[in-house]
Amino acid sequence: xxxxxxxIYLFVCNFNIAHLFLSxxxxxxxxxxxxxKKFTESVILGEIxxxxxxxxxxxxxxxxxxxxxxxxxxxLIKGEIDIYPEYTxxxxxxILAGEGAHxxxxxxxxxxxxxxxxxxxxxxxxxxxxxxxxxxxxKLKIKKxxxxxxxxxxxxxxxxxxxxxxxxxxxxxxxYNLPQKNVRGLDHDLxxxxxxxxxxxxxxxxxxxxxxxxxxxxxxEDDQTHFPxxxxxILYRSDLExxxxxxxxxxKKLESKITESEMIKMNSRAHLGMIPESQIAxxxxxxxxxxxxxxxxxxxxxxxxxxxxxxLFLVVISLSAAILIAIPLGILSVKLPGLGQIILGIVGIxxxxxSLALLVFMIPLLGIGGPPAIAALFLYSLLPIxxxxxxxLHDIRPQLxxxxxALGLPPGARLRLVELPMVSRSILAGIKTSxxxxxxxxxxxxxxxxxxxxxxxxxxxxLDNLSLILQGAVxxxxxxLIAQGCFEALEKFFVPKGLRL
Amino acid sequence: MITIEGVSKTYGKTTALHSIDLTIPTGQTTVFIGQSGCGxxxxxxxxxxxxxxxCGSVFFEGTRxxxxxxxxxxxxxxxxxxxxxxxxxxxxYGNVALMARYLGWSxxxxxxRLNVLTELTHFPSEGLKRFPVQLSxxxxxxxxxxxxxxxxxxxxxxxxxxGALDPMIRxxxxxxxxxxxxxxxxTVVLVTHDIAEAGFFGDVITLLRDGRVLQKGTLEELxxxxxxxxxTRFINAQRSPLDSMKKDxx
Numbered sequence: 142x143x144x145x146x147x148x149i150y151l152f153v154c155n156f157n158i159a160h161l162f163l164s165x166x167x168x169x170x171x172x173x174x175x176x177x178k179k180f181t182e183s184v185i186l187g188e189i190x191x192x193x194x195x196x197x198x199x200x201x202x203x204x205x206x207x208x209x210x211x212x213x214x215x216x217l218i219k220g221e222i223d224i225y226p227e228y229t230x231x232x233x234x235x236i237l238a239g240e241g242a243h244x245x246x247x248x249x250x251x252x253x254x255x256x257x258x259x260x261x262x263x264x265x266x267x268x269x270x271x272x273x274x275x276x277x278x279x280k281l282k283i284k285k286x287x288x289x290x291x292x293x294x295x296x297x298x299x300x301x302x303x304x305x306x307x308x309x310x311x312x313x314x315x316x317y318n319l320p321q322k323n324v325r326g327l328d329h330d331l332x333x334x335x336x337x338x339x340x341x342x343x344x345x346x347x348x349x350x351x352x353x354x355x356x357x358x359x360x361x362e363d364d365q366t367h368f369p370x371x372x373x374x375i376l377y378r379s380d381l382e383x384x385x386x387x388x389x390x391x392x393k394k395l396e397s398k399i400t401e402s403e404m405i406k407m408n409s410r411a412h413l414g415m416i417p418e419s420q421i422a423x424x425x426x427x428x429x430x431x432x433x434x435x436x437x438x439x440x441x442x443x444x445x446x447x448x449x450x451x452x453l454f455l456v457v458i459s460l461s462a463a464i465l466i467a468i469p470l471g472i473l474s475v476k477l478p479g480l481g482q483i484i485l486g487i488v489g490i491x492x493x494x495x496s497l498a499l500l501v502f503m504i505p506l507l508g509i510g511g512p513p514a515i516a517a518l519f520l521y522s523l524l525p526i527x528x529x530x531x532x533x534l535h536d537i538r539p540q541l542x543x544x545x546x547a548l549g550l551p552p553g554a555r556l557r558l559v560e561l562p563m564v565s566r567s568i569l570a571g572i573k574t575s576x577x578x579x580x581x582x583x584x585x586x587x588x589x590x591x592x593x594x595x596x597x598x599x600x601x602x603x604l605d606n607l608s609l610i611l612q613g614a615v616x617x618x619x620x621x622l623i624a625q626g627c628f629e630a631l632e633k634f635f636v637p638k639g640l641r642l
Numbered sequence: 643m644i645t646i647e648g649v650s651k652t653y654g655k656t657t658a659l660h661s662i663d664l665t666i667p668t669g670q671t672t673v674f675i676g677q678s679g680c681g682x683x684x685x686x687x688x689x690x691x692x693x694x695x696x697c698g699s700v701f702f703e704g705t706r707x708x709x710x711x712x713x714x715x716x717x718x719x720x721x722x723x724x725x726x727x728x729x730x731x732x733x734x735y736g737n738v739a740l741m742a743r744y745l746g747w748s749x750x751x752x753x754x755r756l757n758v759l760t761e762l763t764h765f766p767s768e769g770l771k772r773f774p775v776q777l778s779x780x781x782x783x784x785x786x787x788x789x790x791x792x793x794x795x796x797x798x799x800x801x802x803x804x805g806a807l808d809p810m811i812r813x814x815x816x817x818x819x820x821x822x823x824x825x826x827x828x829t830v831v832l833v834t835h836d837i838a839e840a841g842f843f844g845d846v847i848t849l850l851r852d853g854r855v856l857q858k859g860t861l862e863e864l865x866x867x868x869x870x871x872x873x874t875r876f877i878n879a880q881r882s883p884l885d886s887m888k889k890d891x892x
């Protein structure tokens with residue numbers, strides 16, 4: 142009985158803590174929510190839009206670095222966010238792929254079918270380009286993309302998004318008839334490092350990328366005009382016209398206001414000058430609109446606390462739910478062996494789904510932010526607990542099982558008074574494993590807007606800022622150790638003394 | 643009274659019992675003896691309802707033992723197995739009191755009962771605080787016996803209760819057990835493979851072979867008028883060391 146009370150007590154405590162964070166982390170539903178993708182330019186644009194809207198008296202929320210196009214688009218459709226910056230090329234080639242929308246008018250029409258509207262271009266074209274180190278390109282005399290045909294041994298490293306988008310690598314290869322076989326998909330921000338180290342020679346790049354000068358890159362001429370224009374625009378939900386017409390008015394102020402060179406400069410300030418995006422946005426608004434806004438940057442300590450809160454929220458809720466569900470599932474698997482094989486099979490299969498894929502699967506069901514991340518973490522936490530409960534109960538010596546039966550205890554009492562206490566150590570070991578996996582996997586929650594330490598890691602990778610990566614990675618590791626330590630301490634309460642001698 | 647009527651039991655392809663008919667008289671000690679796999683433990687497990695017969699019935703005090711009736715019938719039986727079957731997470735006290743606590747006995751009543759039982763089984767009461775791993779094999783069997791006797795059952799079922807013990811401890815416990823049986827006057831069903839132990843305890847000895855009753859009677863009857871040559875072979879196989887000494891001395 143004691144064990145149940147403790148489990149319930151822990152759950153209730155967790156829930157209270159979680160509720161506390163919930164209110165702190167996730168904002169009110171009526172606030173205007175701006176999203177941005179996980180690259181610097183998008184974050185800066187998101188910040189500009191946010192500060193501009195703030196100047197109208199609204200209290201907008203900027204959900205930074207939510208992920209890639211799919212995540213942002215789905216969030217916009219579902220109303221998880223109201224506004225985000227996008228590029229016309231991405232809209233026609235990826236979001237509306239196959240709908241044959243190419244001109245701005247066609248795009249507008251197709252978007253309106255989804256309940257989405259688009260501003261006029263903001264003024265700059267951030268197209269995809271193919272880049273190489275200047276010295277390597279010079280040595281090999283490569284100036285145009287078509288020159289790559291004569292160098293089949295070059296190694297290509299493309300951002301994962303570029304690997305399979307409508308105008309990405311497969312089509313580029315066909316268009317230019319490129320022979321290279323050694324092509325890998327990797328995180329876009331990591332591609333620069335590969336280029337520096339020489340493990341790859343050719344990467345995809347954005348034409349307003351701050352790193353073009355920093356890494357001394359040559360952009361290859363698109364001599365057979367493969368890449369469409371990527372004019373920056375702002376997408377917003379049509380319902381905003383009724384909900385907050387003044388917001389649309391200020392959004393339109395940004396039309397034709399940002400030139401290519403201005404955007405490159407802003408990107409450089411963020412990447413090379415390590416200036417916060419909010420400051421860059423504020424400076425832009427001040428210069429272009431004479432609008433004085435207050436850039437909001439939280440202190441490092443507050444930021445760490447906030448991410449700790451978000452991370453704990455994800456872990457505590459998902460793990461508590463997993464404990465409450467997985468132990469009964471483990472018991473059921475032993476008592477009904479036929480069903481048990483199915484249960485163990487399913488939780489096993491869940492474990493093999495790549496975490497990023499599982500997170501993205503959750504978005505259509507649960508939107509972005511905490512809930513889908515918690516659902517995914519919950520699913521990942523099941524296997525170790527179910528399996529350890531199952532194995533523990535399954536391996537109880539038959540003599541002991543029969544002794545309990547021979548005493549005249551009914552099945553429920555046997556489970557409660559004899560079997561579960563005897564396997565408590567095994568169950569707790571499963572919970573410990575789940576907790577450590579959970580803390581680690583929760584860092585991926587940042588990819589879909591759930592925050593946590595992963596946010597610092599993502600931003601660190603994006604800005605090539607090792608200190609920021611460590612600010613996320615070290616607390617995550619420490620939290621994993623603390624979680625393990627806590628459960629080890631709990632052994633004294635959960636595991637009967639007779640089993641610890 | 644326990645009656646077994648036309649009971650057969652198979653485990654996969656092996657037949658453990660071939661249509662057995664038996665009556666176990668009340669207030670006596672009945673011993674089942676035979677080689678490993680002769681079906682003697684199966685009889686105990688059928689009586690307490692841990693397994694069910696394919697055909698035939700087992701009756702306990704007139705009630706047929708079925709999965710439904712077993713849970714309440716078991717509370718009128720005490721069951722002791724070879725290595726105690728004590729639950730490692732509970733102290734000796736916790737093991738003995740488990741069922742009484744489940745039935746809602748007061749701690750006071752439990753303590754009173756334990757005083758009686760520790761005295762009866764010669765178990766030192768300070769040992770009640772210990773966990774099974776902290777007890778010797780002989781002490782574990784005494785705890786197991788106390789657990790079986792806790793609810794003051796009508797019948798004691800003992801499956802090789804002394805089989806895993808050193809000879810000296812085993813001899814001590816044999817004497818104590820017999821005294822307990824005599825004091826309590828309960829129906830006792832004991833399974834052993836040791837003919838000397840069977841003779842020591844048993845009012846009636848039932849010798850089983852391959853799932854069939856070969857002979858039923860006192861030790862003298864088994865020795866003096868064996869129903870089958872196997873009976874003599876079985877008895878002679880377990881000779882005492884004194885026999886060989888006598889032979890050597892000529």
